[in-house]
Amino acid sequence: MKNKSSLLKKDILHLAKLANLKLSGVEITKYEKQFKQTLDYIDNLDKLKTDKIPTTDHVVNLTNVTFDDGKPNVRGLTQEQALTNTKKKGRGYFVVPKVL
Amino acid sequence: MKLLGKSLTELKTLVEKKEVSCEEIFEYFSKRVKKYNNGLNAFLTIQENEVKNTLPVAFKDNFCTKDILTTASSKVLDKYIPPYNATVVERLLNTGYFVQGKTNMDAWAHGASTETSDYGNTKNPWDHARYPGGSSGGSAAAVAAYLTPVAIGSDTGGSIRHPSSWCGVVGLKPTYGRVSRYGVIAMGSSLDCPGPMSLFVEDIALIMQAIAGKDSYDATTASIKVPNYFKSLTQPRKLRIGVPEDYFEGVDEQIKKKVDRCIDRLKKMGHEIKKVKLLSPKYAISVYTILQRAEVSSNLARYDGIRYGNDRTYFGEEAKRRIMLGTYVLSHGYYDAYYKNAQTVRTVIIEDFKRVFKDVDIVVGPNTPVTALKIGEFAKYPFFGELMDQLNEPASVAGIPALSVPVGLDKNNLPIGMQIIGNYFDEETILNAAYQIQKETDYFGVTKKNLEKYPD
Numbered sequence: 126m127k128n129k130s131s132l133l134k135k136d137i138l139h140l141a142k143l144a145n146l147k148l149s150g151v152e153i154t155k156y157e158k159q160f161k162q163t164l165d166y167i168d169n170l171d172k173l174k175t176d177k178i179p180t181t182d183h184v185v186n187l188t189n190v191t192f193d194d195g196k197p198n199v200r201g202l203t204q205e206q207a208l209t210n211t212k213k214k215g216r217g218y219f220v221v222p223k224v225l
Numbered sequence: 226m227k228l229l230g231k232s233l234t235e236l237k238t239l240v241e242k243k244e245v246s247c248e249e250i251f252e253y254f255s256k257r258v259k260k261y262n263n264g265l266n267a268f269l270t271i272q273e274n275e276v277k278n279t280l281p282v283a284f285k286d287n288f289c290t291k292d293i294l295t296t297a298s299s300k301v302l303d304k305y306i307p308p309y310n311a312t313v314v315e316r317l318l319n320t321g322y323f324v325q326g327k328t329n330m331d332a333w334a335h336g337a338s339t340e341t342s343d344y345g346n347t348k349n350p351w352d353h354a355r356y357p358g359g360s361s362g363g364s365a366a367a368v369a370a371y372l373t374p375v376a377i378g379s380d381t382g383g384s385i386r387h388p389s390s391w392c393g394v395v396g397l398k399p400t401y402g403r404v405s406r407y408g409v410i411a412m413g414s415s416l417d418c419p420g421p422m423s424l425f426v427e428d429i430a431l432i433m434q435a436i437a438g439k440d441s442y443d444a445t446t447a448s449i450k451v452p453n454y455f456k457s458l459t460q461p462r463k464l465r466i467g468v469p470e471d472y473f474e475g476v477d478e479q480i481k482k483k484v485d486r487c488i489d490r491l492k493k494m495g496h497e498i499k500k501v502k503l504l505s506p507k508y509a510i511s512v513y514t515i516l517q518r519a520e521v522s523s524n525l526a527r528y529d530g531i532r533y534g535n536d537r538t539y540f541g542e543e544a545k546r547r548i549m550l551g552t553y554v555l556s557h558g559y560y561d562a563y564y565k566n567a568q569t570v571r572t573v574i575i576e577d578f579k580r581v582f583k584d585v586d587i588v589v590g591p592n593t594p595v596t597a598l599k600i601g602e603f604a605k606y607p608f609f610g611e612l613m614d615q616l617n618e619p620a621s622v623a624g625i626p627a628l629s630v631p632v633g634l635d636k637n638n639l640p641i642g643m644q645i646i647g648n649y650f651d652e653e654t655i656l657n658a659a660y661q662i663q664k665e666t667d668y669f670g671v672t673k674k675n676l677e678k679y680p681d
Contacts (some may be wrong), residue, residue, distance in 0.1 A: 132553065136553075137549070140549050140552045140553055140556070141549065143552050143556070144522060144526070144548050144549060144552045145526075145529075145537055146537055146540065146545055146548060146549070147537075147538060148545070152542070152545070156546060156549060159546065160549075160550060160553070163514060163550060166510070166511065166514075167510075167511035167514055167515060167563070168511075169507060169508065169511055170508065170511045170512065170515075170566055170567065170570050171566075173508065173570055173573060175566070175569040175570060175572075175573065178569050178572050178573060179569070179572055180565060180568035180569050180571070180572060181568055181569075181571040181572045181575060182568065183415070183445065184401050184402070184415070184571075184575065184623065184624030185400070185401065185402050185447055185624060185649060185650075187402070187444070187445065187447060190444040190445070191444075192441060192444075193441070196441075200309060200442060202308055202309065206308040206309075207308070207532070209306065209308050210304075210305055210306065210308075210532065210533030210534070211531065211532055211533060212530070213531075219531055219532055221531050
């Protein structure tokens with residue numbers, strides 16, 4: 126396990142990149158302090174013995190819930206409806222920034 | 226006819242008996258909104274035109290409403306007009322209600338103050354210099370000032386119960402999976418629970434009857450049969466009530482006193498009061514913080530400004546902080562230490578509640594550690610929102626239902642809430658207990674005093 130409870134400026138910049146967020150210098154300094162506080166608090170979980178306990182993935186344990194094949198999706202959107210909130214569209218499609 | 230302070234249930238009956246028309250009710254609430262909303266900032270959007278033969282219900286602004294602006298109080302969704310309705314909205318439209326308006330909230334439902342809204346803070350109807358709580362602060366304030374008979378909120382870590390408590394109204398967070406999340410702007414997908422808020426328990430039952438149950442568009446909803454909530458209100462039941470000592474730790478003395486007073490009344494009414502031992506809420510806070518941040522980072526990743534809304538530069542400070550921490554706890558090398566560990570402790574918390582519910586029907590305790598703070602005071606509390614919700618988060622993490630009822634006022638005349646926590650899918654017992662309290666105590670005069678502040 127890597128060292129928990131410390132997030133340096135470079136870590137914060139890396140996380141911002143992963144999360145596609147632009148942060149100001151003030152924000153970075155602030156978050157550095159605040160994250161430490163939060164991470165110190167949540168370390169209390171290490172005090173509980175949980176070696177043999179399974180994880181909870183759904184609180185009421187539903188498994189393999191699927192939509193009936195062939196059942197009409199009455200609430201699906203038409204192409205036109207799906208495009209109503211976009212700023213850029215062309216020939217019935219979303220226009221996205223160039224990636225290559 | 227004098228309509229002030231009538232429950233939605235009463236309004237419905239009056240309409241059925243033709244003693245009052247839907248049109249009159251529409252006009253009545255429109256007038257009240259015009260009179261009081263400027264001061265409170267509870268509604269962000271208001272329906273201007275009457276929808277024939279239907280009764281008003283307000284919705285928190287994170288419920289998608291077809292052709293009606295839906296922002297989640299964030300500038301990222303500044304002009305977003307959903308092309309579809311959330312299931313909760315759809316079900317209420319199909320049972321005789323209309324969207325009266327959309328209520329203010331903490332942006333993306335992140336917070337317990339409603340101050341992180343990009344459209345200004347909602348004011349507490351009891352004292353405009355204070356927070357209404359949050360994140361469903363607009364819904365709670367609208368109900369408290371009787372600008373609407375019922376408002377729908379969403380509760381991820383206390384967002385219905387916390388503002389209900391601070392504004393002196395009744396609010397229910399149902400069992401996770403009892404009410405569909407389809408069309409609710411996602412925050413913490415394993416925690417989000419839509420639920421109703423009103424001045425009266427019978428309205429909570431009435432609305433739950435319409436919105437609860439399996440939805441094929443939300444795979445996490447359960448197929449368990451929906452009981453007759455309304456009928457369960459009036460059943461003469463003597464309950465076994467658990468009181469967990471750890472939930473009183475660090476709570477303001479005045480709150481403890483008023484909650485104790487209500488517990489004494491329950492005892493006098495013939496219910497059995499039992500001390501119970503539950504895991505300290507401090508573990509639930511940690512589990513909640515990890516899971517919620519992780520789910521936020523994943524859910525808010527979709528906002529790129531391409532298909533709808535503005536780009537990511539429009540996120541406020543709170544959302545960014547949560548996305549960042551969520552990205553961290555899910556990142557390579559830390560996933561086991563944080564996320565997986567939290568999912569394991571979640572099992573411990575669930576088992577802890579299951580053990581206690583073998584001995585008692587409900588668990589009661591305070592809902593918030595303090596009454597409504599003054600606007601600006603939240604900044605003084607480090608790691609603030611979570612500690613405000615310390616008593617709400619255990620039920621959220623476990624996914625069990627919980628409701629807040631008013632049990633009195635503090636010396637500043639601010640409402641105090643008591644939380645009633647129930648077993649999985651046992652909203653019936655919670656509603657039965659709350660209705661007994663309502664009948665027996667009239668909420669210790671809180672509702673009456675509240676309505677006096679907002680005359681027609």
